[in-house]
């Protein structure tokens with residue numbers, strides 16, 4: 310196929326908020342225990358954090374990590390994870406039928422985040438708890454006052470506040486699987502009152518309200534409108550969650566996943582702007598796509614897990630090449646919408662639907678999805694530039710009229726580098742690309758890396774950790790995007 314891709318310097322989408330490269334650690338499976346934390350591991354630091362895991366996270370340049378859930382947060386008492394570890398309660402954890410030891414809590418996690426060089430995005434429990442516990446947690450985390458919860462933090466060894474800026478008002482409160490599910494108006498009210506109190510304790514924090522758990526939810530749309538009508542004045546962001554997959558093994562249909570994400574984002578933007586208009590507000594609500602990824606490989610094996618284990622191996626999806634192409638494509642979509650998507654969290658970071666896997670007591674390895682995330686996060690900082698593309702479309706199964714090729718560019722702040730991220734979604738059909746750079750005189754292609762290969766089902770493992778790695782492409786006169794590939798092209802001036 311022939312394709313033309315044009316980037317004009319003035320086709321600016323937005324300056325990219327670096328929090329679009331955030332991720333997520335939940336008290337779920339082996340994300341915390343056996344993931345980021347394993348005292349006694351040969352690489353463990355003085356607090357028991359695995360340094361081999363930290364090193365891989367550093368490669369991903371993750372600016373913020375959402376914590377402690379997810380579904381977990383809706384039954385969580387944050388106080389259980391603070392203070393003397395010998396006295397912390399071991400509890401039944403109802404979201405994932407596990408046992409939570411509380412060995413790691415906010416005290417340890419914020420210290421881990423500091424060591425990794427990332428910020429914490431903290432979620433409060435609006436399932437079994439409410440405004441009171443949330444405002445206490447803000448005081449514990451952020452206040453300098455001589456008052457009960459700020460003093461508790463000091464007693465626990467942290468003189469300086471944690472200064473957590475971004476907070477989630479609960480998690481997926483529309484889902485009937487959620488502990489303490491709410492109807493839209495119930496959630497809107499509690500989100501509003503909780504937000505008010507949290508901002509009274511610290512006026513500088515930013516708040517994310519729960520949107521729908523996905524576009525498939527029966528209340529999608531109506532939920533967003535109701536929540537925004539109730540709480541608009543106190544909110545900064547509305548959340549979106551979505552997971553993609555290929556359960557029916559139709560790889561070509563699966564290549565259309567990013568278009569589903571794109572239409573979800575556009576619908577939520579439309580709703581936010583409708584309520585802005587209704588409220589005659591000057592403020593636009595921005596989006597926090599705080600859970601996104603591929604998730605389906607582990608569904609069956611998770612049904613076999615015995616309940617009430619500590620850190621069972623849950624949601625351990627083993628990713629393959631086609632998943633990596635889709636993840637890269639989803640990141641292109643996030644960047645294309647970076648005028649409204651200011652936060653996005655790859656769910657999750659370690660062991661649980663994750664780019665980084667560990668062996669308890671053993672090594673670490675990179676899943677296929679590690680690579681598109683790494684290249685985009687490392688090179689996609691600056692200003693997003695829109696692409697004009699002519700390449701035709703395909704229809705396969707439920708994926709209708711999907712553009713064969715998609716792309717976005719990012720101009721670095723110093724304008725020395727232009728990163729192009731591009732996908733050819735048509736498996737088996739290469740695209741010969743005419744790439745036009747308008748207003749980018751003197752920029753030369755210096756690097757072309759792709760995720761591609763003959764076996765879309767190939768993946769990595771602890772035994773074959775480098776079976777699927779990025780392909781370094783030769784730079785020639787013509788530009789080709791292999792059929793079924795995700796690509797990073799670096800232009801330098």
Ligand code: AHR
Nearest residue numbers: 335379380381480481656
């Ligand atoms: O990321 C895994 C789970 O997916 C989260 O706990 C929940 O919010 C979502 O359903």
